[in-house]
Amino acid sequence: MDFVDRIILGDCEQVLKEFPDNCIDLIFTSPPYADQRANTYGGVKPEHYVSWFLPKAEQFLRVLKPTGTFVLNIKERVVDGERHTYVMELILAMRKQGWLWTEEFIWHKKNSYPGKWPNRFRDAWERLLQFNKHRKFHMYQEAVMVPVGDWAKTRLETLSETDRIRDESKVRSGFGKNVSNWLGRDMVYPTNVIHMATECSNRNHSAAFPLDLPTWFIKLFTQSGDIVLDPFVGSGTTAEAAKMLGRRYVGIDITEEYVTIARERLAVIQPRLLLEAKEAYKTGGQK
Amino acid sequence: MDFVDRIILGDCEQVLKEFPDNCIDLIFTSPPYADQRANTYGGVKPEHYVSWFLPKAEQFLRVLKPTGTFVLNIKERVVDGERHTYVMELILAMRKQGWLWTEEFIWHKKNSYPGKWPNRFRDAWERLLQFNKHRKFHMYQEAVMVPVGDWAKTRLETLSETDRIRDESKVRSGFGKNVSNWLGRDMVYPTNVIHMATECSNRNHSAAFPLDLPTWFIKLFTQSGDIVLDPFVGSGTTAEAAKMLGRRYVGIDITEEYVTIARERLAVIQPRLLLEAKEAYKTGGQK
């Protein structure tokens, strides 16, 4: 287990071959899309995308625990005025490889950049494909419950949305069932549509997903101490989310520059975690 | 052209064989999903879905104008804990048939079906697949612009998502009356994510999709006087939207009961259109 809590430089396909079977609880990744990030990843052509990805997916399948989950963030490019079909083909090929295609979540990007094309609107969503090894997998639905819709607003007018979320997280940290029942009236389970803004303030690294996105799936599919793998870790967003949540992480990237950035980023997280714990302790004492 | 503004009883595959080539401007339809509506449509098994649909799609391709668009509302069901792949396979097969897969819109159904399962959240979205015959097709983007006015400003504030969506739908709801309110506001183009609630408490006829859904695409892809075809017209929602917007319609359905409902429904639209025009005239004068 000397690979945990590390950012590893190398091709994930080769790096993972050194890993034992069934050691990862969650794989969350956003691989380079076809022809995107061409300078860093060599630019995989759309028509070669499936054959490029499949041997990597085979390693993912091997290292994932039977109860684990693989979440793949991907979206097909437009090629010659059409959406390319490599994502469709990838799903079909991965099923032949042994994966189960359990679900497709939609990430609705609320603040997609403005722009105009004559025959196309702005693309405001991406796929989050959920794959599993078996029908039975770990899922902790209570960890991602959300405040209920408008109809209960009059009841809890005094409480702001953030307060309610904070209360909920406090409850989850381990109190009696009575409290969660009382609270159950205000919290509901989410759907498979996730509304999150993209992060545009990140200047160091090229447009990655927001921290909230891996956070949501890590809460949903892992418990404290579990191991989260991102084989295309880039600037380290997935690893940061995992560490913040008290999970262990493994990040792999083929680009030396990204590995350096991610390592530096991970190094300063521990203090932030402590800081938040202190603040929570203080406000908890006051209220 | 004796087929326009009619609801025709029969299998669309056979009925359309009597139609000339290149006569339809927009096909908008929501075919029965696999294993759904088994009582009315006979229930197509998931594994036979593609072969069931393809010959119909071939007729759609023939009757559609070169500048026309085909919008297909569909969603795969869960089979043995997995999302079935018939929609993916259908896209690949239709491309081989000659269709271009231009875009995939997401219909976010805010009031999705309730329920709780150990390994799955509620399904709150459906696909709206856009197919075309050629790269150049008619698209009238200005017809579906939304005002940036009130709701876009609050976008960055802490207003809840539901509030934003409600404001948006409030603006869209008017065909004549509210248009005057739009004038003078800053307008922005929408994205490929569409927020609409399903209509679940319609006593007379339970429609598969809300009237606003075909309305949006008819505005986007057709002009006044164009012909809109729905080969699975059901209770007639698409035809109603087309007629309301001053387009001509062709509805086909294999179920006699639905054809009767749709015909009765279409018969009472003309008065309603006049009524709204009168109201728009009145309020337009006042405001």
Next chain:
DNA sequence: GTTCCGCATGAATCGATAG
């Protein structure tokens, strides 16, 4: 005439039970 509350109602899915 408003506002508010109660209620029925969905393109659903899982697991158990029955044939």
Next chain:
DNA sequence: ACTATCGATTCATGCGGAA
């Protein structure tokens, strides 16, 4: 073993009646 049916679960919406 494999298919068919049924109950349990759950939440946003719009309607109608009441305050």
